[in-house]
Amino acid sequence: MDLESRKQLPLFSIGIVEKLTGLSARQIRYYEQHELVKPARSAGNQRLFSFVDVERLIQVSALLDEGLNMEGVKARMKRLVANETQDKKQSEPTDQQVFERMRQEMLEHPGGSGSSEFQGDLFRFYRKR
Amino acid sequence: MDLESRKQLPLFSIGIVEKLTGLSARQIRYYEQHELVKPARSAGNQRLFSFVDVERLIQVSALLDEGLNMEGVKARMKRLVANETQDKKQSEPTDQQVFERMRQEMLEHPGGSGSSEFQGDLFRFYRKR
DNA sequence: CGTCATATGTAATGTTTCCTTACATCAAGC
DNA sequence: GCTTGATGTAAGGAAACATTACATATGACG
Secondary structure: OOHHHHOOOOOEOHHHHHHHHOOOHHHHHHHHHOOOOOOEEOOOOOEEEOHHHHHHHHHHHHHHHOOEOHHHHHHHHHHHHHHHHHHHHOOOOOHHHHHHHHHHHHHHOOOOOOOOOOOHHHHHHEOOO | OOHHHHOOOOOEOHHHHHHHHOOOHHHHHHHHHOOOOOOEEOOOOOEEEOHHHHHHHHHHHHHHHOOEOHHHHHHHHHHHHHHHHHHHHOOOOOHHHHHHHHHHHHHHOOOOOOOOOOOHHHHHHEOOO
16 A cells, blocks of 8 residues: 555544644534545544545644635635646646636735725635634 | 654554454454553543554564464564664674574474474464464 | 624533453364 | 463443534624
């Protein structure tokens, strides 16, 4: 079995993942509800997390700390995964990809200069705190 | 945290270790009784195994398959651990160590030529099956 | 200011997994 | 045939986890 497979082995109970990530069980389940992780299940329906799951949860936690909300995290994670898989095919990004990154960057860090009527709407990606 | 510390993190419940090692919970607990592994415990007294523990259990399983019994496994494991730690200090074994290895080898694979009155006694290290 | 939505805490209740202890079994050797 | 060593299995209790529902804090926004 190669490293990639190992990292996807369902190994950890939610209690261990709490300690590994610093998140509460409530948070972990909430993020699962939003499909940010999809842990496997035991025969008795208990969650079993892989290394990949744990890494994702840590990423999610970091993005929340950056001020993003669930929807923002989802958007960013989707972009991250897309970049990862594409990075394996070709390291050089196409112009189209660069453009897309810029667009996303603006989406996630708005208020630079535009400040249009859509400004307020972008806050749907930011957390209230 | 370095790799060595990571490998000692108490991460796995006994159910997972059953799957990782192919051993039954009964076997794992029995080997623990014989101090072949010493898993950590949760606040609620449940066993928590590390990678090191899992590796040791797999070693134990292999040695049992070779025909050793508990006492034989203990002796061999003790020797393995001793060699590992000493290997970190010096790769070159001394003559004394080589001699000791030969002696252990003969102990574990008896009957080559000696066949003395002690022959039968050595079977205390072998399994009945 | 009051309301609303989001992220998280907490409590209730049932199920799964694990614990220890004890007894059963099976093979091998004497 | 009787031990002995390794493992299976059952019983009863405790820990960990599941789902669901309700509570709460905080910031946005009219």
